[in-house]
Amino acid sequence: MSTGDERRRHVRGDGVDLAVYEQGDPARPTVVLMHGYPDTHAVWDEVAGLLAERYHVVRYDVRGAGASSRPFGRRRYTFEYLMSDLRAVLDATAPDRKVHLVGHDWGSIQSWEAACTMPERFASFTSISGPCLDHVAHWTRRKTTRPTPRNIKAALGQAVRSWYIYFFQTPLLPELLWRAGLGRPFARALELGEGVPAREGHPARTLGRDGAAGVGLYRANMLQRLRRPRDRRTTVPTQVIVPTRDLFVSPHLVEGLGARVPNLSLRTVAAGHWVPRSHPGVVAQWITEHITAVRGEPLAIAAERAVRRARVAADRRPFEGSLVVVTGAGSGIGRATALAFAERGAEIVAADLDLPAAQRTAELAGLLGPAGRAYRVDVSDSAAMEDFAKAVLHDLGVPDVVVNNAGIGMAGPFLEHSEDDWRKVLDVNLWGVIHGSRLFAAQMTARGQGGHIVNTASAAAFTPSRSLPAYATSKAAVLMLSECLRAELKGQGIGVSAICPGIVNTAITRTSRFVGRSEEQQAASRRRAARAYALRGYGPDRVAEQIVAAVQRDKAVVPVTPEARISHLLSRVSPGLMRLFARIDAD
Structure with a gap:
């Protein structure tokens, strides 16, 4: 897993010999990777190999782990000794220059101490699944001194996740279990619970000894800091990567962090605790983007947008740095949705069959947020949608939100619908959603950083009507497709929402087809429908607000309008009554 140019040497720490591993050109910027418990430097093998292509990468086994020596006594695992070790490694591998610090688990806890106590040594800091102990203590006190149900739930949730911390305070028992063979079930649990299979180097062959020795980290530091927290702050540009499925560190612990870390970025990934092993490509990419931004070097369009999206600031808009694709964006709900996201800082891709209308939406979006882009696309055409998805990826990167909104209306008795009528409605209303979901979900999955897909269904999806057989069928299919996609993509961190508007005043009433009628009769029906919808007075902008909220809160199904x-x-409660209503001829 390590690249061939890995070099090993020993550095004398504070009373211990530290095994130090280096890769890459020492003349390049130095990245120091700190491992956690009960790991060794090898947990970073995949990430280090990726970073070594452009950085000087330094790792070392902390005292008590791997090939480093083991001190005697709990006191020699305190932060004072750990910081002395880190200074010795920095002096040996990157003297007289700042380094980029990255920590995972206990390596991140140590790194927080370093970034707060000797910030002059670091150009940037990336923290993964290891909060500052002092910050955790202050966070816990805030939650418990304001015992609202939400605060108590968050505090209790972290207390349950921290069960092992209490266990490690037990004398002798943890050491005996590690030496008796706890390493084998630990490795099995890592594979089953995290999807991280064992490989050469991780878990280490020294796991039993490492686990027993590393208990000293918890006994020497944990309770002391949690009881008497210090006011830890840092000016080092800090990136916190938050695995949303972490079984040990609650995502809630980042709350209020911006007050103590003024230059802060937050990134979330749908992963468990051992994210350096499960998502090494994502971790390496985010570390690189963070370092590049700190150094003031140019970034690719997608990376620059991601860095802006991650930044924490009081004036940051909710979708700052996000790329949002909206189909059917030339009017109605599509245009209103594009403008709602633009107003919240998103960069908009407005797609529509009517290119001038899409261009107008992109122009309006640019007045509210970043410059928008317009594309002409027929969502029912699979080849056109393939080209559209590739163009967006090439020009702008992977979208963060995709709103499959394009649709057409059709009304009239079932027996009056021709085969072409059915094909046209299903091609646009259903296949358009299938194409958009399939193509952009594949991009989001390959990127590995999550996203959200919104599919515009309709109240007709669960409201049978003799007047809307084709339209209602297409929207019911969209609703079920969305539910199926949500189940499949949840594990990838991709949310899926089905939006189900009722009577909304949009242009669809003026373009819908009323089958079985002459052109004159259809025109009259359209006028009556348009008047009725206008009198209802529910505008597309209100639907757009519901779509934005669905993305922010990851809602599954959102009926819009009373x-x-x-x-x-x-x-749900009376389907028989709904069948009776379905017999009413709405025209």
Whole structure:
């Protein structure tokens, strides 16, 4: 797993010999990777190999782990000794210059201490699954002194995740279990719970000894800092990577961190605790982007957008740095949705069959946020959608949010619908959603950084009507597709929402086809529908707000408008009554 140019040497720490491993050109910027418990430097093998292509990468086994020596006594695992070790490694591998510090688990806890007590040694800091102990103590006190249900739930949740900390305070028992063979079930649990199979170097062959010795880290530091926390702050540009499925560190621990770390960025990834092993490419990419931004070097468009999205600032808009694709963006709900995201800082891709209308949406979006882009695309055309998805990827990168909104209306009796009528409705309303979801979900999955897909269904999806057989069928299929996608993509950190508007005043009433009628009769029906929808007075901007909220809160199904919510409720509690209503001829 390590690259062929890995070089090993020993550095004398504070009373211990530290095994230090280096890769890459020493003349390049130095990145120091700190491992956690009960790991060794080898947990970083994949990440280090990727970073060594452009950086001087330094790793070392902390005291008590791997090939480094083991001190005697709990006192020699305190932060005072750990910081002395780190200074010795820095002096030996990167004298007289700042380094970029990265820590995972206990390596991150140590790194927080270093970034707060000797910030002059570091150009940047990336923390993964290891908070500052002092920050945790202050966070816990804030939660417990304001015992709202939400605060108590968060505090208790972290207390449960920290069960092993209490266990490690038990005399002798943890050491005996590690030496008796706890390493084998630990490795099995890592594979089953995290999807991280064992490989050469990790877990280390010295795991039993490392686990027993490393208990000293918890006994020497944990309770002391949690009881008497210090006011730890740092000016080092800091990036915190938050695995959302971490079984040991709650994502809530980043709350309020910006007050103590003024130059802060937050990134979330749908992963467990051992993210350096499960997602090494993502971790290496984010470290590189963070370092590049700190050094003031140019970034690719997508990377620059991601860095802006991650930055924490009081004036940051909710979707700052996000790329949002909206189909059917030339008017109605699509245009309103594009503008709602733009107003919140997103860069908009407006797609529509009517290119001038899409261009107008992109222009309006640029007045509210970053410059928008317009594309002409027929969502029912699979080849056109393939080209569109590739163009977005090439020009702008992977979208963070995709709103599959394009749709057409069609009304009339089932027996009056021709095969072409059915094909046209399904091609746009259903296949357009399938194409958009399939193509952009594949991009999001390959990127490995999550995202969100919004599919515009309709209240007709759960409201049967004799007047809307094709339209209601297409929207019911969109709703079920969204539910299936949500189940499949959840593990990739990709949310899926189905938006189900009721009667909304949009242009669809003026373009819908009423089958079985003459052109004159259709025009009259369109006018009546448009008047009725206009009198209803529910504008597309209100639907757009619901779409934004669905993305922010990761909602599964969102009935919009009161009648949609009532229909959704009745479809669940009284489907028989809904069937009676379906017999009414709405025209």
